[in-house]
Amino acid sequence: MPSFRLVERFAAFLLSANFIQAHHVERKAGSPQTALRKARREQQLISKRLLRDDASEEAEGGCVAMILGETEIQHFLRLAQQGTEEKERERALVSLRRGLQHPETQQTFIWLEGSMRTLVGLLTSNQALLQLEAARCLHELSHSEQSAVAEACLPATSYLLTYLSGHSSDFIELCLYTLGNLIVESEAVRRQLLPQGIVPALAACIQSPHLTVLEALGYALSQLLQVKEAPEMIIPSVLGSTLPEHILRLLQPGPKLNLGVAVEFAWCLHYIICSQVDNTLLISHGGLSTLGLLLLDMAGAVQRTEDTGLELLACPVLRCLSNLLTEAAMEVVGGQNQLEDERVVAALFILLQFFLQKQPSLLPEGLWLLNNLTANSPSFCTSLLSMDLIEPLLQLLPVSNVVSILVLTVLCNVAEKGPAYCQRLWPGPLLSCLIGTLASPDIEVVGQSLELLQLLFLYQPEAAKDFLQQSGLQVLERHQEEAQLQDRVHALQQTALHQ
């Protein structure tokens, strides 16, 4: 269908060299962003988190951690296991842990016979502080970029999962971040974690009241949901658990909403929704209204300039809303699960303004939501008009080609509803903007401008007259030879001249 193809082209623009540099996440060669983009295109975008308590590092004397050799590792392990004094055993493990910050030590460790077995023994000992240190050692290993190192942690996973139903929040947090790192390591790891019951374990753990635990859990879950095989192997069981209700609960706006926690679970929700497994379930749990209220809440935060890092939450929320709106359940007019509150449109514009200042690369995502809100909704189109949002929308045209196309598409959504709508679009600043977009070197921008013109000429005949007076014909003539445009150009020239 036409507009879908158009939107496909928007995406192509993100990758094209013509793309206006200034308005996107920096694209310098060799920058971390470049590496991430490349990884994403190869569908290998994985990141791990490292939880390292720098404060305690300082307390330990602050000297640089040394690379440990075999003998030293064995020495520390033996001390940790068999030392006579608790403090001595702890210190030995701390030394090991600090050494494990080095890839070389990690390699030596995993190849040393019995080392992991000993570490797992310490992890499951009844000495709480040894347990903690052993867990920290595992965490360092889990963070490694080398598969062999991370996979060496597999013997510990059944225990990490068991400990998730404990009570010690620091320890659980550590186990969760470790699991989150291991999850993305390889499919082999997941083939062990899934039968070991990671989904039910997370579902039980999500009832924790501790924010640090919840953020860690959100992270681990988002890693699990992001993997390639998630739609077939993981998301169905996640949807079948109590996780969806809890995720939505944790996204409820209000005084208890924690940004770090919300960011993680919003991404979880995005991975679930865009996998298209069973979005009706999420809608029936009130997902749409929760996300709508969250959008309002975020706009409020922008108004109060309490918006540090807000774009990290806004991005997945916008995606979730946009995708949910395409579900068939949404076609039931007047149904319970409709999103009809025009404050959503107001909030979205406040966020668009925020993006323009702080993160222009997210403007297309915001406008995508605006498209999905207005496409089939006379009410939202009317809101755009009655709240005077057409002009602010037009102010976004110069940002980039992709943004232009989306803005023009939204305007088409309004115009196609008929004369009552077009009368409010013209006369107004729209004319000069269209003359501008028609002069764009980009075919898609011009094409979408032509579509809008057709609707305006059809429903608001005076528009054609104004257009002629502003030398619109000359601008049209430029495109007469362009294969993709000429039929439409010709048709418009005819319409204009016959007014």
Next chain:
Amino acid sequence: MQLPPALHSRLAGGPGAAEPLPVERDPAAGAPPFRFAARRVRFPREHEFFEDGDVLRHLYLQDVLTQVTEAPERPRVPEFTCQVAGCCQVFDSLEDYEHHYHTLHRNVCSFCRRAFPSVHLLDVHILEWHDSLFQILSERQDMYQCLVEGCAEKFKTSKDRKDHLVRCHLYPADFRFDKPKKSRGPATPGAAVRASAEAPGDDGEQSGGDAMEVCSEHAASLPEPVGERRTSGHRIPSTICFGQGASRGFKSTKKKKGHQ
């Protein structure tokens, strides 16, 4: 981008939808050579449209190191002792104490003083080790429940359960929280038995005590610390006495083939 001032007050106002203007379409709209049709668009997981936002997300993940150091302060407090009777562990931070408490004092079996990492495992333990009704019922029906949360399977014997854990759930064969009970009959409630879990098979290896070992007592419920001692080989030295601040559980011990 200039927003109309009224927008901000609209946000603060109540919910409501605009009364839509009348819709009146002409069939010529979007007709060839034109193509426009208003349509909601969906993007699947791997779509390029998501590239920028995904990159932003991963930059955030990789920067977490910075965020962690902004985590709440962990003040060192003056040293204090665990208040649970019989435990003399000393701490200088609340987080360390919290973990100690939860590991050793929280899910403790009141019959045999073993500590468990979770309420669930404690409940299973009490049922299987200390409930005589369980013994009777298990002769007639499958009573040994799978330890994995979310798995409803039950088994005739604890060995069958272990096989299931290993085969279906890929658990290690020497999973420390699934020790089979060696002797018949439950321990007398209140008996202070020195419960020593089995070694995981490898005698050369010593771990820092066994998972289910604990030595703390709550003074109120402390019976005579003599009771039944079913240890083999090694005897508990008479100088060690429960209920008097013994920290024996925290000292490493040789593996004992003790049993309940």
